[in-house]
Amino acid sequence: MNLLEIGADGLDTGKPAFFRFRPLGDRVLLTNLEGRFVVLDDADFGRFARGEVEAGTPLFEQLSRENFLRESFDEAKAAAMIRARRRFLDAGPNLHVLVVTLRCNTTCVYCHASRANMDEVETDMTPEIAERAIDLILQTTSDYVTIEFQGGEPLVNFEVVKHAIEYALSKNASAGKQLEFTMVSNFALLDEEKLDYLLEHRVQLCTSIDGPADLHDSVRKLPRADGSAHGHAVRWTRRINERYRELGLEETLYHVEALVTVTRELLHRERELVDTYTELGCRALFLRPLDPFGFADKTQHLIEYPREDYLAFYRRTVDYIIERNKQGVEILERYAAIFLTKILNGEDPNFLDVRQPAGAGIGQLAYSYDGQIFTCDEGRMLDAMGDSSFRLGDVHMSSYRDLVGHETVRAVVLAGQLDGHPDCVHCAYNPYCGIPPVHSHKSQGSIWGRKRESSLCHVHKGILDYLFEKLATADQETLEVLQRWTTSRSRDHFLHRVTVGAV
Amino acid sequence: MRELRFHRDLYAGEQVDAALKVYERFGTFTTSEEGEHFVVRVESKSAARERRLAGELANYALGLTIRGRGAT
Amino acid sequence: MTQRFAGVPDVLAHADLDDSSAELTVDSTLYSLESVYGASFTFIDRCFVFLDRPAEGQLRVTLAAKKSATQDELRGFVGEFANELLACAWREKITAENRGAIEAVTMQALAGAMGPPSLDELEDFDFSEEPFEDPLGIAMSWEEKYGKDKAKRKQGEGPEAAAPEPAEEEA
Numbered sequence: 053m054n055l056l057e058i059g060a061d062g063l064d065t066g067k068p069a070f071f072r073f074r075p076l077g078d079r080v081l082l083t084n085l086e087g088r089f090v091v092l093d094d095a096d097f098g099r100f101a102r103g104e105v106e107a108g109t110p111l112f113e114q115l116s117r118e119n120f121l122r123e124s125f126d127e128a129k130a131a132a133m134i135r136a137r138r139r140f141l142d143a144g145p146n147l148h149v150l151v152v153t154l155r156c157n158t159t160c161v162y163c164h165a166s167r168a169n170m171d172e173v174e175t176d177m178t179p180e181i182a183e184r185a186i187d188l189i190l191q192t193t194s195d196y197v198t199i200e201f202q203g204g205e206p207l208v209n210f211e212v213v214k215h216a217i218e219y220a221l222s223k224n225a226s227a228g229k230q231l232e233f234t235m236v237s238n239f240a241l242l243d244e245e246k247l248d249y250l251l252e253h254r255v256q257l258c259t260s261i262d263g264p265a266d267l268h269d270s271v272r273k274l275p276r277a278d279g280s281a282h283g284h285a286v287r288w289t290r291r292i293n294e295r296y297r298e299l300g301l302e303e304t305l306y307h308v309e310a311l312v313t314v315t316r317e318l319l320h321r322e323r324e325l326v327d328t329y330t331e332l333g334c335r336a337l338f339l340r341p342l343d344p345f346g347f348a349d350k351t352q353h354l355i356e357y358p359r360e361d362y363l364a365f366y367r368r369t370v371d372y373i374i375e376r377n378k379q380g381v382e383i384l385e386r387y388a389a390i391f392l393t394k395i396l397n398g399e400d401p402n403f404l405d406v407r408q409p410a411g412a413g414i415g416q417l418a419y420s421y422d423g424q425i426f427t428c429d430e431g432r433m434l435d436a437m438g439d440s441s442f443r444l445g446d447v448h449m450s451s452y453r454d455l456v457g458h459e460t461v462r463a464v465v466l467a468g469q470l471d472g473h474p475d476c477v478h479c480a481y482n483p484y485c486g487i488p489p490v491h492s493h494k495s496q497g498s499i500w501g502r503k504r505e506s507s508l509c510h511v512h513k514g515i516l517d518y519l520f521e522k523l524a525t526a527d528q529e530t531l532e533v534l535q536r537w538t539t540s541r542s543r544d545h546f547l548h549r550v551t552v553g554a555v
Numbered sequence: 556m557r558e559l560r561f562h563r564d565l566y567a568g569e570q571v572d573a574a575l576k577v578y579e580r581f582g583t584f585t586t587s588e589e590g591e592h593f594v595v596r597v598e599s600k601s602a603a604r605e606r607r608l609a610g611e612l613a614n615y616a617l618g619l620t621i622r623g624r625g626a627t
Numbered sequence: 628m629t630q631r632f633a634g635v636p637d638v639l640a641h642a643d644l645d646d647s648s649a650e651l652t653v654d655s656t657l658y659s660l661e662s663v664y665g666a667s668f669t670f671i672d673r674c675f676v677f678l679d680r681p682a683e684g685q686l687r688v689t690l691a692a693k694k695s696a697t698q699d700e701l702r703g704f705v706g707e708f709a710n711e712l713l714a715c716a717w718r719e720k721i722t723a724e725n726r727g728a729i730e731a732v733t734m735q736a737l738a739g740a741m742g743p744p745s746l747d748e749l750e751d752f753d754f755s756e757e758p759f760e761d762p763l764g765i766a767m768s769w770e771e772k773y774g775k776d777k778a779k780r781k782q783g784e785g786p787e788a789a790a791p792e793p794a795e796e797e798a
Contacts, residue, residue: 141732144740193742409732414740453748456740465736471725474717497669502714565660565678565686591680606646610675610691617676621664 064103069125073097074480081520086133087398087483088118091524136399137483140407140415143194144456147404147411149418149429150185150216151202152177153209154436158238158281160272162313162342162355166436167204176209177421182216184447185419190220190227191452197229200236201255202429204421207241217253224550231548234258236311238281239288240274247292251299256546257292258309259285261332263318263325271315271355285310286332293333303333304382305543310334314341314362315355322369330381337373338386339366341511344494345433359507363514370518377533384537387515393538394484395519401540404428406512409468410488413444413461423447425455427464430490442490464489467499475503481516485509557605559613560592568593570619574612582608632702642701648674648691649701651708655686658716663688665715666708674704 074081080097083089092100092111099105100120105112116124154168154175168175189197199220201213217233224231234256250257261282262268268282289308296306310329312318318325329337341362342355370385377383393401404411412427419425423446426432431442444450444458455461467489470476476485487508492501495508503509522530561571571593575584582599597609630642632649640651653663663686667676670690677689690704722729744752 138732138735141735142739144742193740409736414736451748453741453744457737461740462733462737465733466729469729469732472718472722472729474714474721477721477725497672498665500714500718502710505710559677560679562678562680564680606675606691607693610693613675613677614671617664617667617678618671621668624661624664 062102064101067103067105067122068100069120069122071120072478072480072482076517076520076524079524081480081524082120083480083483084119084130085483086119086130087137087394088120088133089395089480089520090114090118090120091520133398137394138400140400140402143196144192145411145413145415145417146192146194146196146402147198147200147416148185148189148192149200149202149416149432150177150182151204151418151420151429151432152182152206152212152216153204153421155208156204157208157240157278158205158272158274162271162315166433170208175204175421177212177423179212179215179219181419181421181423181447182212183219184423185425186216186220186223188419188425188447188450188452188455189417190223190229192229195230196232198232198234200234202236205238205241206235207237207239207246210241210246214249217255221253221548224548228550231550232256232546233548234546236260238272238285240278240281240284242284242288247288247295251292251295254546254548256309256543258311259289260313261285261289261310261328261334262312262315263321264328267315267317267321270317271313289332289334301545304335305541306545307333307335309336311338312340314339314365316357317355319357319361319365322365323372326369326372326376326383330376330383335382336384336386336389337369339369340387341507343430343491345430345437359510359514362511363518366515367518374530374533377536378529388519388534389537391484391516391519392534393540395523396535397538405488406486408470408486409465410486410490412442412464412468412488412490413456413458414465417444417455419447425450427461428488428490430488430494434490434494439494441493464499467492470503473500473503475509479513481513484516485512487512557597557602557609559595559597559609560589561595561613561616563591563593565620566593566616567620567623570623571595571616573619574616577615578608578612584612630698632698632705635702635705640705642698644698644701646691647694647696647701648689649705651688651690651705652681653686653688653712654684655680656684658686658712659719660686662712662715662719665719666712669711670704670708 070085071082072084076091079091079093081089081091082097082100096111099111100115105115105121112121115121119126119130154166155170155172156163156167157170159167186199189199199216201216203209206213213235220231233253235250236258239259260272262271265280265282268285269280272281274281274284289310293303293307297303310332312325326337341359370388373383373385390401390403390406393399400407402415404415412431416428417425418427418429418432420432420435424432424435425444425446426435427442427444434441435443442460444455444460466472468486470479470482470485470487476482479485487501487503487506489499489501491508492506493499496502496506519534522534526534575586575595578584582597582605585596587594595612597605597612599605599608628644630644631637632640632642638652640649642649655663663678667678667688670676673693675691675693677691679687679689681687688708690701690708692700692704696704
C-alpha cells in the first residue's frame with residue numbers, strides 16, 4: 053500500500069467522503085460509514101487518496117455509486133442503510149433463554165452452560181417460576197418472541213418445558229406475539245412420546261455435533277451405560293428430519309440445527325466435520341471457536357488453541373464447504389452467512405453476538421432455573437462462576453422495564469458500540485462487527501476491553517479478511533455460492549401466530 | 556505496621572473514611588493528615604495480614620472514589 | 628529488593644520482588660486522571676492498586692500482586708497496565724468525539740426496548756425528585772435566577788433594570 057509514498061501532505065481531504073481502509077493482500081479494502089465497500093489496487097487507491105479520480109472514468113463511477121466521493125455523496129442513501137443496519141434498535145428482547153434445569157446427563161469438557169449432577173433436583177425450574185418468566189417475556193416490545201429452552205439438559209425437566217409452552221400459548225392469546233419455541237438438547241433422553249409433543253407444538257430442535265463419533269464422544273461424555281452421545285445425537289437428528297418430511301415440510305428449510313464447538317482436536321479434521329454434517333442433512337455449520345465461559349475456562353489447557361490455528365482451520369473448512377456447494381450440496385457456514393448478509397445485503401441479520409450494540413438486555417434476556425434474570429446466557433454462566441455483574445433482577449420482584457432499563461443494560465449498550473473503541477473506530481470492518489461486552493468483561497476484565505488484544509476481535513478480523521479476499525478474487529461460481537448464503541427464508545411452520553382480538 | 560498515603564487530589568477524603576469504616580473491625584487503623592496526604596497506619600496480627608488489609612482498604616477507597624466521580 | 632525490568636527505563640517502572648509489586652510512573656500531562664482511574668480499576672481483581680502524586684505532572688501507580696508474583700508476572704502487569712492506560716485515554720477522546728452518535732443509538736436502543744411506561748408505572752413515579760441537573764438555570768424561577776436583580780428592584784429601580792445580565796454572569 054502506498055500511503056507512505058503519498059505522505060500526509062499528499063492526501064486530499066476535500067474529495068473522498070468518510071472512509072476506513074485495510075490492506076487486503078496486494079489490494080486495499082475501503083468501507084464507508086454506512087458499510088458499502090470497494091476493493092482497489094494500489095494505483096487506484098493512490099488516485100482516490102490524492103483526490104485525482106477524474107469524473108467519467110470507471111473508477112469515478114464505482115466510487116460514486118458506492119458513496120465514497122463528497123461531490124456525489126447521497127446522504128439519503130447513506131441514512132437509509134445505516135437505519136437498516138440498526139433496525140433491531142426499534143424493539144426489545146426477542147430471544148428469551150429459559151434455563152429449565154442445570155441437571156445434565158452428559159459431562160462436556162468445555163460445558164458452557166454450567167451443569168449440575170442428575171440428582172441435584174433443586175436446580176430444576178418450578179412451574180411457578182416458568183410462569184412468572186413468561187409473564188415478563190410477553191411484555192417485550194418486540195413483536196417476535198423466541199423462547200429457547202436450555203439447561204443443563206432441558207429434557208431432564210420436560211414437565212416444566214411442557215408447562216411453559218402451554219402457559220405461553222395461552223397467555224399469548226392476548227399478548228399477540230409471533231411466538232417461537234426452540235430447544236437445545238443432546239437428545240439422549242428423547243423418546244417418541246416427547247418427540248410427538250415437541251413436533252405437535254412446533255418446537256424447533258437444535259443439538260450439538262462436534263464432529264465424527266470418536267471426537268464428539270471424547271468431549272461430550274455420557275455415563276458408559278447410556279451409550280454414545282454422538283450415537284444419540286445422530287440417531288435422533290435423522291429421526292426428527294424424517295418426521296419433518298412426513299409432515300410435508302421442505303427439507304432444505306426444516307431440519308435439525310446442529311452446532312459445533314471447535315476444540316483443538318478438530319482443527320485437523322475439517323473434511324470429516326463437514327462430511328458428518330452433510331451426511332446428516334444439516335444445511336448449516338457454525339464454526340464457533342471456544343469461548344471463555346463455563347468449564348472451558350478451567351479445561352482450556354486441554355482444548356484451547358492459538359487463534360491463528362483456528363483461522364487457518366476456518367479457511368480450510370469454508371474452502372471445502374464452497375467446494376461441496378459447487379458439487380450440488382447445500383450447506384453454509386453460519387459466521388460467513390452473518391457477515392456476508394451485512395456486507396452484500398446492507399442489512400443486519402440480527403445475530404445478537406455479532407452486532408452493535410450487542411443483544412445483551414436489549415435483544416436477549418436469560419432466566420435461570422431459580423428465577424434470576426441476566427442480560428444474556430453468558431451473563432448467567434458468569435454468575436454460576438461467582439460473578440454476578442450481569443444479573444438484572446428476578447422473576448418475582450422485577451418489572452419488565454426494570455430489567456431492560458437497568459443500569460447494567462445501559463452500560464453494556466454503551467460499551468457495545470464500536471465507535472467508542474480505540475482501533476474499532478478506525479477499523480474497516482466496523483460496520484459489520486460487534487463484540488459482546490460480556491466477552492470483554494470475562495477475558496479482559498472490563499466491559500470495554502482492549503480490542504487489539506481480544507481473541508474475538510482477532511477471529512472476526514480473520515474471518516472478514518477471508519471473506520473479502522473471496523469477494524475480491526473468487527470466480528463467479530464461488531461468488532454465487534456466497535451470495536446464496538445471504539438468502540434468509542422464514543420458517544413459518546415454527547411460528548405460533550395470534551391475531552389479538554380474534555381469539 | 557504498614558503506612559498508606561492517600562493523596563488528596565487522587566482520593567476523596569470521605570471515601571477513605573467510608574473504606575476505613577468497612578475495614579476497621581479487621582485491624583487497628585491510625586489516621587492523620589500530612590500535607591497533601593491522608594495517612595493511614597495499619598496494624599494487624601502479622602505482616603502478611605497487614606499487607607492484605609492495607610491493600611483491600613486501598614482498593615476499596617479507590618473504587619469508591621472512582622464511583623463517586625462517575626468514571627469508568 | 629528493587630529490580631529493573633529489561634527494556635524499561637527505571638524511572639518509568641521497576642519491581643519490588645520482596646513485596647511482589649511493581650511501580651510505574653505516569654506523565655499526567657499526557658494521561659488524564661480519568662484514564663488512570665479506568666486502567667487501575669481493571670487491576671483490582673489481581674492487585675492492590677495504590678496511586679500517588681510524587682511530583683507535579685507525575686502520577687505513581689503501585690500494583691501489588693494479591694498473590695506472590697515473579698518478575699515476569701510483574702512485567703506483564705506493567706505492560707498490560709500501560710496498554711490499558713493507552714486504551715482508556717484514547718477511548719475517552721473518541722467517546723467525546725462520537726458522543727452524539729453513541730448517545731443517539733443508546734437512547735433508541737433503550738427506548739425501543741422499554742417502550743412507554745404503563746399507567747401503573749406512571750402512578751408510582753416520584754415527580755418530586757430532582758429531574759436533572761440544570762446548569763443553565765432553565766428550570767429556575769426568575770427570582771432564583773436573577774436574585775441580584777431582585778435585590779436591585781427592592782432598592783426601587785425600574786423593571787427594565789431587572790433585565791438579565793450579559794452571559795458572563797450565567798457562565
